[in-house]
Amino acid sequence: MTPRLALVPGEPAGIGPELCVRLAQQPRSDCRLLAFADPDSLHSAAEALGLPLRLLDETTGASAPGDLPVHPVRNVTATRFGHTDPRNARAVIDALTRAADACLRGELDGMVTGPVHKAAINAGGIAYTGTTELLATHAGCDVVMMLANDIVRVALATTHLPLRDVADAITAPALTRVLRITHAALRRDFGIADPVMAVLGLNPHAGEAGHLGHEEIEVIEPVLAALRADGMRLVGPLPADTAFLPSKLTGFDAVVAMYHDQGLPVLKYSGFEHAVNLTLGLPYPRVAVDHGTALELAGKGVADPSSLFAATRVCAELAGRRMRERETGNGE
Structure with a gap:
């Protein structure tokens, strides 16, 4: 009954990857995480923070601080901290939709998302107003x-x-x-x-x-x-x-x-x-951070991970409640 959650860092040049690295250092009993992300971005963030990171196959569970199972969604071009590149917009969107697909198929029980950069996505030729709207259209609800x-x-x-x-x-x-x-x-x-x-x-x-x-x-x-x-x-x-x-x-x-x-x-x-x-009304729980990409802080090791920690905790609680309702047949 431990929920399995998708973890999507968001804009690779922002603070999202390093927040995910910090999250991976925390021992967890409330959920299991699967990152939908570019492995190189995660490794670069871990190196900048001086923290251990071992990326695992998506079927392998984390067993030590720094372990993070990953479903690779590779960027078109390497990223630099604080510098968005519209060529990577498709990878940002693909990470979200692949994670959403896994939730809709019942393979994952919820989604935790980091901050995205709307201007960079639109500059990449993808019409985008927000992840809330994207996931609603994707799920058709x-x-x-x-x-x-x-x-x-x-x-x-x-x-x-x-x-x-x-x-x-x-x-x-x-x-x-x-x-x-x-x-x-x-x-x-x-x-x-x-x-x-x-x-x-x-x-x-x-x-x-x-x-x-x-x-x-x-x-x-x-x-x-x-x-x-x-x-x-x-x-x-x-x-x-x-x-x-x-x-x-x-x-x-x-x-x-x-x-x-x-x-x-x-x-x-x-x-x-x-x-x-x-995002209320989706067939699965989705919880995101309540802040932006903070490009000016990326790679400096000073970004506060509290919102991502809270989002993961809340998503685990919501997913766990839905799982228990399905198990007992009491869901609405």
């Missing part, structure tokens, strides 16, 4: 992006959109899907039998009764009313500037924000180092 730390869970009604497009994207069907997916994930993945979700308004002061916008009256409030009638416990729409007060957060299992920079700055301020990024 609707998903929700949630970021979480020990203080708060924040799900997003919209993800990587220009701010001028956000209001048009918040429709009744779209918001209903987000709330239903988040509610189901809180029950299945986090074991919360009857979750309470706070839902933010789009506009300042949640629209001020229509004086500062009509999205709350025309879209958000009717959706909440319909879902409350189905038994969901939803609070809102709430003004975003006061919804995150500690006294209020204690009553919520998650907060649903209308757009990326409405909810995530608060979460990152409250505990950036231990925050993780979850």
